[in-house]
Amino acid sequence: MPTPERTSLAAILAAARELLEAGGPAAVTMQAVAARVGVRAPSLYKRVRDRDALLVLVAEATADELAARFAASGSSLADLGRAYRAFAHEHPEGFRLLFAGDAAAERMGLAVQPVLHAAREAVGGEHALDAARLLTAWATGFVSMELAGAFRMGGDIDAAFEYGLERIAAAIGSGR
Amino acid sequence: MPTPERTSLAAILAAARELLEAGGPAAVTMQAVAARVGVRAPSLYKRVRDRDALLVLVAEATADELAARFAASGSSLADLGRAYRAFAHEHPEGFRLLFAGDAAAERMGLAVQPVLHAAREAVGGEHALDAARLLTAWATGFVSMELAGAFRMGGDIDAAFEYGLERIAAAIGSGR
DNA sequence: ACCTGAACACCGTTCAAGT
DNA sequence: ACCTGAACACCGTTCAAGT
Numbered sequence: 001m002p003t004p005e006r007t008s009l010a011a012i013l014a015a016a017r018e019l020l021e022a023g024g025p026a027a028v029t030m031q032a033v034a035a036r037v038g039v040r041a042p043s044l045y046k047r048v049r050d051r052d053a054l055l056v057l058v059a060e061a062t063a064d065e066l067a068a069r070f071a072a073s074g075s076s077l078a079d080l081g082r083a084y085r086a087f088a089h090e091h092p093e094g095f096r097l098l099f100a101g102d103a104a105a106e107r108m109g110l111a112v113q114p115v116l117h118a119a120r121e122a123v124g125g126e127h128a129l130d131a132a133r134l135l136t137a138w139a140t141g142f143v144s145m146e147l148a149g150a151f152r153m154g155g156d157i158d159a160a161f162e163y164g165l166e167r168i169a170a171a172i173g174s175g176r
Numbered sequence: 177m178p179t180p181e182r183t184s185l186a187a188i189l190a191a192a193r194e195l196l197e198a199g200g201p202a203a204v205t206m207q208a209v210a211a212r213v214g215v216r217a218p219s220l221y222k223r224v225r226d227r228d229a230l231l232v233l234v235a236e237a238t239a240d241e242l243a244a245r246f247a248a249s250g251s252s253l254a255d256l257g258r259a260y261r262a263f264a265h266e267h268p269e270g271f272r273l274l275f276a277g278d279a280a281a282e283r284m285g286l287a288v289q290p291v292l293h294a295a296r297e298a299v300g301g302e303h304a305l306d307a308a309r310l311l312t313a314w315a316t317g318f319v320s321m322e323l324a325g326a327f328r329m330g331g332d333i334d335a336a337f338e339y340g341l342e343r344i345a346a347a348i349g350s351g352r
Numbered sequence: 353a354c355c356t357g358a359a360c361a362c363c364g365t366t367c368a369a370g371t
Numbered sequence: 372a373c374c375t376g377a378a379c380a381c382c383g384t385t386c387a388a389g390t
Contacts, residue, residue: 003371003373030364042365043374051364104324133318133327134340138310141317148280151309164310171347179354179390206383218384219355227383 007037009047009057016058020093025055055097060107062094067111077118077131077172078165081139085161088143095143112136123172131172138168183213185223185233192234196269201231231273236283238270243287253294253307253348254341257315261337264319271319288312299348307348314344 015036019028030051034041048054066087073083088095098104112132119132142164151157191212195204206227210217224230242263249259264271274280288308295308318340327333 005373029362031362040375041363042367042376045365046373099320099324099326102323102325104321104326105328108326129329130336130339133336134314134343137317137321137340138314139317140321141313141315142309144275144320145280145313145316147278148275149278150275150280150284152281153305160306160309163306164313167310167347168314170350171343174346181354205381207381216356217382218357218386221384222354 007039007043007047011037012044012047012054013057013061016054017061017094020058020097021091024093025097028055028058030054056101056103058094059097059100062091063098063107063111065091065094066098067113070111070114075114075118075121077115077122077135077169080115080118081135081165081168082161084139085143088147092147096147099140099144119172122169134172135168138164183215183219183223187213188220188223188230189233189237192230193237193270196234196273197267200269201273204231204234206230232277232279234270235273235276238267239274239283239287241267241270242274243289246287246290251290251294251297253291253298253311253345256291256294257311257341257344258337260315261319264323268323272323275316275320295348298345310348311344314340 012033015033016028019032019036028051030041030044033054034044044054048057066084069083069087070080073079098108115132115136116128119135120128123131142161145151146157151160188209191209192204195208195212204227206217206220209230210220220230224233242260245259245263246256249255274284291308291312292304295311296304299307318337321327322333327336
């Protein structure tokens with residue numbers, strides 16, 4: 001006899017993301033997620049294979065949201081760089097998940113497109129990939145270090161980011 | 177009545193690092209560490225506060241080893257960049273731990289010195305910090321993305337690293 | 353002084369039984 | 372068809388008891 005669904009994958013995913021940002025990966029337990037969506041832990045396994053799969057879904061959802069943010073931001077490399085950093089500040093735990101595991105390429109596929117486009121615009125098709133990687137690697141490292149508290153000595157971190165952005169743009173601009 | 181010690185903090189730390197590289201953070205359980213040093217899990221608590229503290233010790237030991245590697249490598253920014261990447265390839269899980277949590281600055285203090293020195297050499301004291309951060313952020317991001325499988329499209333990753341190294345050096349070199 | 357078994361709380365996961 | 376309690380395996384951690 002059919003029973004109405006008492007939750008959904010979307011609700012589970014949202015609950016997991018909230019718990020993640022509130023308390024880090026350790027806080028996203030199956031029991032906590034279940035409680036948040038009003039169900040018992042075993043029921044989650046109807047929608048999600050296991051906890052690891054749920055975390056992968058969170059990473060993918062985060063990457064998709066980043067892609068949407070890129071689409072709504074300015075389209076220069078500098079604009080994209082700033083949008084990337086702002087996004088990381090708003091979802092630090094989700095951001096960390098983006099480069100966990102070893103399937104970053106797949107889940108970042110969508111988000112990478114605007115960056116490649118901006119790089120082509122700036123430097124031409126031939127070196128667009130190199131340019132996109134240069135900016136992306138720098139921005140990813142900058143934000144990772146910032147989130148990890150690695151910049152506690154220096155003064156104005158915002159200024160340091162802008163300085164780097166300018167330098168990277170110059171490095172890219174000088175063709176090759 | 178005194179009892180001879182059957183293990184040591186050094187042995188525990190070494191066991192944790194081996195388990196970490198072999199199977200990721202999930203593999204470093206207190207039981208696995210204890211088994212590896214020939215003791216029962218509860219005994220570990222004589223030397224280590226808890227599992228989190230053990231992981232912090234692993235991160236610190238990894239940072240110290242990186243500092244030693246820097247000391248033994250060439251002293252140009254390019255040399256340090258290559259040494260950094262090689263180290264990350266040899267200890268990918270330990271490398272990931274370096275920027276976990278929020279105390280990266282403290283544990284990286286030693287390792288950062290040679291980079292600051294090289295930056296001062298390259299660009300003078302006034303902009304040394306900016307230059308060091310630019311290179312470090314880029315290299316950190318590059319390696320993180322590489323380890324996360326984010327570079328699966330492009331061709332030669334070694335060449336991409338050298339290309340970036342060259343570009344970053346140029347960006348830094350153009351004074352300010 | 354260090355080590356251990358036993359115990360406790362907590363978590364992930366499975367599954368038979370409910371509706 | 373989905374949900375649940377019960378159960379199991381496993382883990383972190385504490386502690387009284389051993390030597």
